[in-house]
Amino acid sequence: MVFSPHFQTPEEEYSSVERAKIRTSGLTEDLMGLSYAMSSPDDLEGEVSDVAKSFGIYTQFHRDMRPGERKHMYMVRIPVPGGGPIDLEAWLKLDAISNRYTVSDAYTGTPEPSLRLTTRQDIQLHWVRKADLVECIREICSSGFLTLNGCGDNVRNTKACPLVLSGDAIDHNSLARRIAEHFRLPSRLYLEVFEIPLEGQGQEGHSYPDNLMPRKFKIAVATARRVNGMLVYDNCVDVRTNDIGIVPVIGRPGTFQVFVGGGMGENQGRATFSALALPLGTIEEDGLIPCLDALASIFEAYGDRKNRHWARFKYLVYSMGLQWLRERLSERGVELGPSTISNLDGLERHIGPVTDGDRVHYGLFIENGRIIDGPNGRLKTMMKHIAQTYTGTGVRLYITPGQGIIVSNIPVDRLGEFEAIIGSHGYGKRNGRPVSRMRESSIACVGLPTCRISFTDSERLEPRLIDMLEAKYGNTGIGIGISGCLAQCSMPARKAIGWIGTGRDRYMLKLGGTSDGSGLGMPLIDGEGKFYLQMVPVHRLADCTAALIDLYLGNSDGKEDPGRFFSRVGSQFIIDALRRDPRTSDLMVPVEMPERLEGYLFYREALRREA
Numbered sequence: 001m002v003f004s005p006h007f008q009t010p011e012e013e014y015s016s017v018e019r020a021k022i023r024t025s026g027l028t029e030d031l032m033g034l035s036y037a038m039s040s041p042d043d044l045e046g047e048v049s050d051v052a053k054s055f056g057i058y059t060q061f062h063r064d065m066r067p068g069e070r071k072h073m074y075m076v077r078i079p080v081p082g083g084g085p086i087d088l089e090a091w092l093k094l095d096a097i098s099n100r101y102t103v104s105d106a107y108t109g110t111p112e113p114s115l116r117l118t119t120r121q122d123i124q125l126h127w128v129r130k131a132d133l134v135e136c137i138r139e140i141c142s143s144g145f146l147t148l149n150g151c152g153d154n155v156r157n158t159k160a161c162p163l164v165l166s167g168d169a170i171d172h173n174s175l176a177r178r179i180a181e182h183f184r185l186p187s188r189l190y191l192e193v194f195e196i197p198l199e200g201q202g203q204e205g206h207s208y209p210d211n212l213m214p215r216k217f218k219i220a221v222a223t224a225r226r227v228n229g230m231l232v233y234d235n236c237v238d239v240r241t242n243d244i245g246i247v248p249v250i251g252r253p254g255t256f257q258v259f260v261g262g263g264m265g266e267n268q269g270r271a272t273f274s275a276l277a278l279p280l281g282t283i284e285e286d287g288l289i290p291c292l293d294a295l296a297s298i299f300e301a302y303g304d305r306k307n308r309h310w311a312r313f314k315y316l317v318y319s320m321g322l323q324w325l326r327e328r329l330s331e332r333g334v335e336l337g338p339s340t341i342s343n344l345d346g347l348e349r350h351i352g353p354v355t356d357g358d359r360v361h362y363g364l365f366i367e368n369g370r371i372i373d374g375p376n377g378r379l380k381t382m383m384k385h386i387a388q389t390y391t392g393t394g395v396r397l398y399i400t401p402g403q404g405i406i407v408s409n410i411p412v413d414r415l416g417e418f419e420a421i422i423g424s425h426g427y428g429k430r431n432g433r434p435v436s437r438m439r440e441s442s443i444a445c446v447g448l449p450t451c452r453i454s455f456t457d458s459e460r461l462e463p464r465l466i467d468m469l470e471a472k473y474g475n476t477g478i479g480i481g482i483s484g485c486l487a488q489c490s491m492p493a494r495k496a497i498g499w500i501g502t503g504r505d506r507y508m509l510k511l512g513g514t515s516d517g518s519g520l521g522m523p524l525i526d527g528e529g530k531f532y533l534q535m536v537p538v539h540r541l542a543d544c545t546a547a548l549i550d551l552y553l554g555n556s557d558g559k560e561d562p563g564r565f566f567s568r569v570g571s572q573f574i575i576d577a578l579r580r581d582p583r584t585s586d587l588m589v590p591v592e593m594p595e596r597l598e599g600y601l602f603y604r605e606a607l608r609r610e611a
Contacts, residue, residue, distance in 0.1 A: 002598045003271035005310035005319060013306045014211070020047035021153065021211040027054055028186050035193045038134050043072040054154055054212070055190055056147025057133070060126075062106065064449040074128045075450065077150030078140060079157035082176035082221075083121035084398035085408065088387040091397055093143040094123065095384050101128045101136045106449050107460065108374045115380070116446070117369035119491060120157045120218070121399040122150060126450055134194055141196050148185045153212040155183035155296065159220035159237040162398035162406050163363075165356045167226035170248045173398075176221045182206060182289055183219075183296070214303030215311040217296060218242045218263070222344060224250050235344040237401050238517055240276040241491060243313040244295060246288070249340050254285045257341040260295065260325065261317030264493055266486040267309035268502065271599040274493050275314045276520050278610055280322055281336025294332040298325065318606040345516045347494070349402045351440060353415065360410040362418060364427065365435060368444045368459045368490075369403030375463070376435075377426030385421055390414075403443065430463070436474030439466045441515075443491070447484025447501065454484030455501035461538065468542040473549050478562050479515065480545065482507075493521035496562035497548055502535055509533040509544070511574065514563035521563065522600065524571050529597050530590035532575055543583040551577050 006013060014022075023031045034055075037048045044052055049059045058075040078094075080086060099113045104127040107114065116124040128136050137147055149156060160176030186205035190196075220237040222245065231250045239245025245259035262277030283291045302320075304310040317325060326336060350363040366379060373380050386395075386407060393414075398406040410418050422428070428435055445451070447458030462482045466474075481492025484501040492498030498510035498521045509532075510521035524532040536544055549562075551574065556565050566574065578584040 002595045003310075003602050005304040005315050006306040007302045007304060007316060007319070009305040015306055015308060016047070017050050017308065018211045018305045020050055024051055024189070024210075026186065026208045026210045026212060027051075027189055030189055030193065034189070038193055041130065043130055044074075051152075054148070054152030054185055055137075055193070056150025057137075058151055058452070060450055060452050062449050063452070063454075064106070072130060073126070074130065074133055076125045076128055076133075076136060076140070076147055077118075078123040078125075078145050078147055079150050079180065080121050080123060080145070080399055081158045081180035082160035082173040082398075083162035083400060083406075084173070085396035086398070087144070088391045088395060088397070090143045090145070091387045092384065092391075093139070094145075095380070095387070097136060097139050097143070098125055098380075101132050102126055107370060107372060112372050112374065113380065114370055114372035117366060117371065117399050117403045117405065119369075119401055119403060119443075119489065121159055121162065121401060122157050123399070126446070137194050138196055141194070146187065146190070148187060148190055149180070149183070151216075153215055154185055154208060155180075155206070155213075155217045155219060158183075159218075159242070159401060161221070161223045161234050161236050162400045163225075163234070163236075163350050163354065163361055164398075164408065165225055165354070165361075169224035169226075169231055169250065169253070172221045172223040172248075175246075179219055179221070179289070179292065182292075209300050211305070213296070213300055214305050215308060215313075217244075217299060217313060219244045219246065219292065222247045224248050233344050233346065234348055235346050235517055236348040236350060238347055238491070238494060239344065240517065241494065242277060243299075244292065245277050247341055247344065249282060252282075252340075255282050255337075256285065256288055257282050257339060258291065258336065260322075261314045263312050263314040264488040264491050265312065266488065266596075266599070268486055269595055270309045271595045271602065272309055272486075273599040273603040274488065274520060275318060275603055278317065278322055279339035279342050280325065281339050283334075283336055287334065291329070291334050291336070294329050294334045297332065298328045302328075318603065321606075322610055343518050345518075347515060347517045349404070349440065350400050350406060351402075351404060355412065358412050359408075360412055360415050360418075361406050361408045362410055362415075363400065364405045364407065364422070365440050366404045367430075367435075367439065367463060370459065376430050377428070379425070379427065382422055382425035382427060385425065386418075389421065430467075436466070436470040437477035438470050438474045438480070439463075441477050441479035442466055442481065442495070443479070444482040445484055445488075445490035447482075451484055453487060456484055456504050456506065456538070458482040458484040458490065458501065461541075465541055465545070469545060469549075473546070476549065476553070476558075476562075478549055478552070479513070481513070495521065496552075496566065497545055499536075499541060499545075505538040506535045507538065507541060509536065511548070511566040512563045514561050514567075516561065519561075519563045519567055523596075524575055525597070525600070526572060526575055526590065528590075529592075531593050531596070532578075532588055532590060534591050534593070536587060540587065544587065547578060547581045547583045548574075551581075
């Protein structure tokens with residue numbers, strides 16, 4: 001069997017990353033020379049680079065340059081639990097930091113500073129030089145944020161719906177911040193390494209093992225809000241793509257449904273799979289944090305620490321099953337009630353104004369989260385103008401899981417002024433043309449030239465691909481997801497059409513993600529287990545995408561969810577149609593991928609078992 005994780009890995013079989021983490025005693029002891037590594041002129045490499053991820057630092061380099069000319073740069077990630085709130089004064093500080101440390105020509109062709117928002121509601125600074133790294137992080141801390149838990153093998157930024165309204169069923173934002181604070185890494189070593197004189201930062205932190213968690217661990221909180229007098233779910237955080245999803249049960253105040261085992265990442269040439277979290281059970285509010293603690297401890301004890309490609313919580317959940325997990329929770333004193341929710345509707349993007357009493361919350365679309373002065377308007381200048389104009393008025397900012405921003409608490413009588421400000425900066429247009437529904441529904445990760453694990457372009461490709469398609473298809477609202485590699489940070493499998501990098505300028509297709517969040521995109525696989533459209537050249541993506549959209553439009557009423565249509569008609573119907581289409585016929589060459597096939601078949605069988 002190719003799919004064979006090493007659960008409860010014995011210490012003698014630990015990977016080199018696990019051994020490196022152990023030498024920091026759970027990020028409490030500087031036994032790796034982190035202080036020296038941060039202050040020296042040499043680049044962070046090897047084990048030090050792996051451990052530094054927990055400080056919110058990724059080692060990267062400009063991958064468009066030839067290997068002999070490449071210079072290391074760094075990405076610094078700032079967790080923002082629940083997406084906010086971010087005070088306008090703090091935003092102005094982060095804006096100034098990005099002006100000093102992120103100047104690059106990688107995205108616009110001219111040197112422009114930028115901030116980037118992520119699907120986990122983080123803020124990323126790209127292209128930070130090693131010489132500036134320590135000072136950059138010190139300045140970030142002066143804004144009120146830390147970069148701890150931004151990366152690494154710990155509980156990452158806790159997501160929550162960024163829209164906070166008076167009729168919401170729970171205070172989801174505060175809950176997310178409480179969970180994030182509970183799982184924060186010990187900060188003493190972090191403060192010492194960067195010589196940050198901050199008090200009251202919870203220096204003891206969460207009690208992680210010496211080698212932390214087997215891999216990253218992600219938690220999200222959905223909400224329920226009142227619409228036309230009724231409570232309905234808002235699942236903009238897409239809880240079922242997380243290791244743990246938390247959802248308030250409508251009609252049972254103080255009760256939460258817990259989902260477990262979600263995650264999008266796969267691995268090239270391995271028996272891995274994307275998965276949606278499964279409904280584990282319900283818990284009362286006073287037992288929620290102990291339940292999360294217990295689930296984290298089970299992952300720490302049983303997760304694969306030999307093979308990092310199988311070290312995610314989803315592989316434990318889908319291999320051992322929900323009943324096994326409930327038994328492990330019971331051993332830790334946590335008893336769950338029966339599940340009441342099996343699925344959730346609506347992956348809301350939160351774009352545009354929402355009025356709540358005498359205040360307005362205005363969601364801004366930021367293509368791929370890149371806040372920069374460029375073809376989509378002078379967005380960076382716009383956000384600075386907004387922050388300067390509304391400082392002292394109670395206005396706050398929240399990051400959306402769709403990589404946008406909600407400007408919250410705008411006084412109703414100043415809405416016209418606000419819309420005039422964003423309009424004067426070119427918001428809502430790209431190269432002077434209105435942004436289409438397709439563009440608003442699409443997404444890409446960073447990809448090349450920044451991400452060191454990416455195979456190819458994604459953020460630089462997606463706007464150009466939509467440019468080629470939106471004149472004909474822009475009003476369909478069909479979402480396209482692009483990821484530079486199988487880590488799938490932009491979650492392309494949650495879009496109707498997903499393109500995932502498999503090589504330089506090569507992409508594989510996934511179809512079937514639905515706008516309500518119930519469908520997970522899958523590759524095209526025929527009845528004999530052979531894959532199609534696994535290495536599509538970049539210059540053929542527009543034709544392939546157009547052929548797929550035309551197939552949907554020609555065989556449905558146009559109202560059916562596109563992802564649900566692709567799942568309903570099935571792979572063989574799509575394969576046969578694309579073989580007949582002159583735009584794609586030469587690309588329909590079957591490929592055998594036994595390891596990948598085993599991963600997908602295992603996932604499908606596990607779903608049937610748990611159902």
